Amino acid sequence: MTLEFAARTQLGDFSYDARFEAGNEIVVLFGHSGAGKSLTLQLIAGLLQPDEGRIVIGGEAVFDSGTGLNLPPQARRIGYVVQDLALFPHMTVAENVGFGMTGAGREWRLGEVLDLMHLGDFRDRKPRSLSGGQQQRVALARALACDASLLLLDEPFSALDESLRVELRRELIRLRSELDLSVIFVTHDLREAHLVADRLAVFDAGRLLQFDGRERVFRAPANRRVAELTGVANILRGRVAATRDGILTVEAGGARLRAPAPNGWRPGEGEAVDIAIRAERVNLRRLDADDPGQPNLVRGTIREELAYGATHTLRFESALEETVEVEIAARPYEVLGVAGQKSWTLELPPEDLHVMPVVSASAAGSSAGATTA
Amino acid sequence: MTALRARAPHAGLALLIAVFAVFFVLPFAGLLERGIGGSGTWDAITSDTALDALVLSLWTSAVALLIAVVAGTPVAYWLTHARFPGKGAVEALIDLPIVLPPTIAGVALLTAFGRKGLLGAPLDDWFGLTLGFSTAAVIMAQLFVGAPFYVRAARAGFGSVDAQYERVAHTLGASRLRAFARIVLPLSWPSLAAGAALCWARALGELGATLIFAGNLQGETQTMPLAILSAFERADGLTAAVALAILLLAVALVALAAFWLLSTRGRGTP
Known part of the structure; x- marks a missing residue:
């Protein structure tokens, strides 16, 4: 049928x-x-x-x-x-x-x-x-x-x-x-x-x-709205700084993020893009002097913390314009000692970053035809 | 909650209830007392006038009910689901006979269907058909005052059936007619039965409109209420009036009880 x-x-x-x-x-x-x-x-x-x-x-x-x-x-x-x-x-x-x-x-x-x-x-x-x-x-x-x-x-x-x-x-x-x-x-x-x-x-x-x-x-949500609806906590607005060998370098806030270029769409240099990363895909690292300037690493400070039992949700303030939400399982939360430490380096792994075209609300629907085809 | 409700009513309220009850029960007691005590009761009940009137009342009211159900059911169903401007006005028009004094209904019927009426005149001229002062007029008067009760109840009944049931029935392959027969009708049955009972009772008791539009001819247009009125107007007619009233009351009670039994047994609990 x-x-x-x-x-x-x-x-x-x-x-x-x-x-x-x-x-x-x-x-x-x-x-x-x-x-x-x-x-x-x-x-x-x-x-x-x-x-x-x-x-x-x-x-x-x-x-x-x-x-x-x-x-x-x-x-x-x-x-x-x-x-x-x-x-x-x-x-x-x-x-x-x-x-x-x-x-x-x-x-x-x-x-x-x-x-x-x-x-x-x-x-x-x-x-x-x-x-x-x-x-x-x-x-x-x-x-x-x-x-x-x-x-x-x-x-x-x-x-x-x-x-x-x-x-x-x-x-x-x-x-x-x-x-x-x-x-x-x-x-x-x-x-x-x-x-x-x-x-x-x-x-x-x-x-x-x-x-x-x-x-x-x-x-790979088609755009910001799909990412929001499907529960992606972090959607950052950025600008393409360089494209090389299928890797995009995007500047977002004060950070440089490397991400694979999306399938079927090649943004030009200088083009505005949205970058999505799920809260459970962000890694926490202890602060290190080498961090600043390294791609995909951002320093952040915990501003809010919600404990759900099996997981913890942490909201970070960082060089990025938007708050970054991180979900961490109870075990690593304890092993890392997150409870006693407010400042961390956030790692946004390239393979977990998804770059999306910027779509205005009214044009969001017309992109459906393209994704259906 | 139950404890509060079960408490004995306040003394003032109890008195009010008692007075109210006496007011409604006493007339029936009076009727029975006068009927059983009166000497001519049995003769009056078995008289030709009484039997003619009873038979006429029963069959005309049954025909009026039949027409009300056959024509009123589709109209009520349509009114429940249709959306159009002026729907409120149409509904008010259908309800109008409920609040209209029956004598006005009689005059109105006469001006429409009487020999000189709007439709009555052409009918008389072209076909030689006269509706006024005939048995047909009796049925028309009963239909006019009784049908709105049925349509009103049927509308309420159909409206209380979740439209989702019918939609689902359609997706399961049921035609409109089958969905109506298997889903809507059984679910609105109590309302339809109550409406039919009201309609019939109203038709059986119809007096004012019948008197004006159909007249008062024994065996042709003299229904029980008219026979009671005629008996009462004769010198010393109270005995006969009481006797006929008891007869009509008994027949109506038996019919309604039988109807109620049939309609509850036929359907079980929906």
């Missing part, structure tokens, strides 16, 4: 424009609430119509503004689990799951799906009498039962306890490989996105900012 999706629409002040595709994989739509993630699912399901666009499911066009084609939701063969599940309260589990099933062998197939989702014991119960995790499985079973090979999940685990979420995510990954599903999964939880995604689509304010493999989005 494949999905090709391209849509543009205007809803009051909200303008939406996105284009992506999915194969047999889990594509996570990630972003803050109101970014357009749920809207994307509604457009795919046919509950809303875009002003312009083309949506193809499994090789069959279901919407095409060019030809005026618009199949209603009931003709699109999609499994859609909405955020609040919307289990039919007056029906039993079996009636809910069997709602979309027709044709020969219905009873037998219903039993199959109930077993697959471990719901056999609850078939005559009403949804209200089930736990959150069980209700979630009923909603999934109901969506799977009509043999949809495209599954749309809208924040499916948001109402559940952490332990249940872990279990259900594992179940989803199992189902995808067992049933050859394409799954479009909406979440605003970064960890969840990282765990379940094969590919990641980052949405912001109705625009698809980046659509790429999971690792690529996390390691």
Whole structure:
């Protein structure tokens, strides 16, 4: 099953424009609430119509503004689990799951799906009498039962306890490989996105900012906004001082940073760039007389410290214009004696620095087309 | 909380409750006392006038209810989901007969559908069809005053069904009609049943509009309320009026109880 999706629409002040595709994989739509993630699912399901666009499911066009084609939701063969599940309260589990099933062998197939989702014991119960995790499985079973090979999940685990979420995510990954599903999964939880995604689509304010493999989005965000959304704590503004042998030298604040040139984009000397580095990638070194002037080393002083138990987050003031955030595990924190020492040398390793083009907020969306291609 | 609520009411409040209760219960007691004690009660109940009126009342109100449900259900469903300018005005217009005194409704019906009315005149001229002072007029009067109760309740019922259920039903392959029958109807059933009961009760008790628009002809337009009024207006007619009132009351109670039983048993708890 494949999905090709391209849509543009205007809803009051909200303008939406996105284009992506999915194969047999889990594509996570990630972003803050109101970014357009749920809207994307509604457009795919046919509950809303875009002003312009083309949506193809499994090789069959279901919407095409060019030809005026618009199949209603009931003709699109999609499994859609909405955020609040919307289990039919007056029906039993079996009636809910069997709602979309027709044709020969219905009873037998219903039993199959109930077993697959471990719901056999609850078939005559009403949804209200089930736990959150069980209700979630009923909603999934109901969506799977009509043999949809495209599954749309809208924040499916948001109402559940952490332990249940872990279990259900594992179940989803199992189902995808067992049933050859394409799954479009909406979440605003970064960890969840990282765990379940094969590919990641980052949405912001109705625009698809980046659509790429999971690792690529996390390691090489397309721009400052994607880096912010995917939890990069340190984004520095700098200027390219030199480019040589695929290595950029960037001046940022009072520091010189060497970083590999990004794929597919070669900034010129003097061009403004953004540099991203995750908080857990910054190393702490004891002060040394040789440090000043060395590339990728910056002296800093701890201004704020937050202890999370397993990790500590340190905020440094340094020659760089922005505060540098460093995340350090509890063990090195103790071994280094960070508690008793305020001044450190910060090492920003070249391989962990990612150089991004500077994009204005309004142009951020148009870069999505380039990253999609 | 429960302890607070279960506490005995304050003395002043208790007195108020008692007076209120007496006010509502005493008329029924009076009716029964007069009916059982009166000598001509049984004769009045079994008279041709009474039976004709009862039969007419039952079948006309049933037809009015049927039309209200068949026509009112789609209208209420559409009104629940439609968005258009002036929707509030349309809703107010549908509710209008609820607050309108029935005599005004009767006059209004006459000016529209009577022999000289807006639509009544052309109907009479072209087709020789006269609606006023016929059994059809009885049903129209009952429909006019009763249907708004059903539409109102149905709108509330449909509005209380989360639209998400229908959307999900569509994505599961259900047509609009199937989603309505399997999801919306069962979930709004209690409201629809309550609305239908109100509509029928209102139609059964209809007097003012019927009297003006349909007249008071035994066997043709004389429903039970009209028969009670006619009996009462005769010299020493109170006995007959009381007897007919008891009969109508009993029939209405039995019908509503049966309806309530059917509607709760048919659906279980939604």
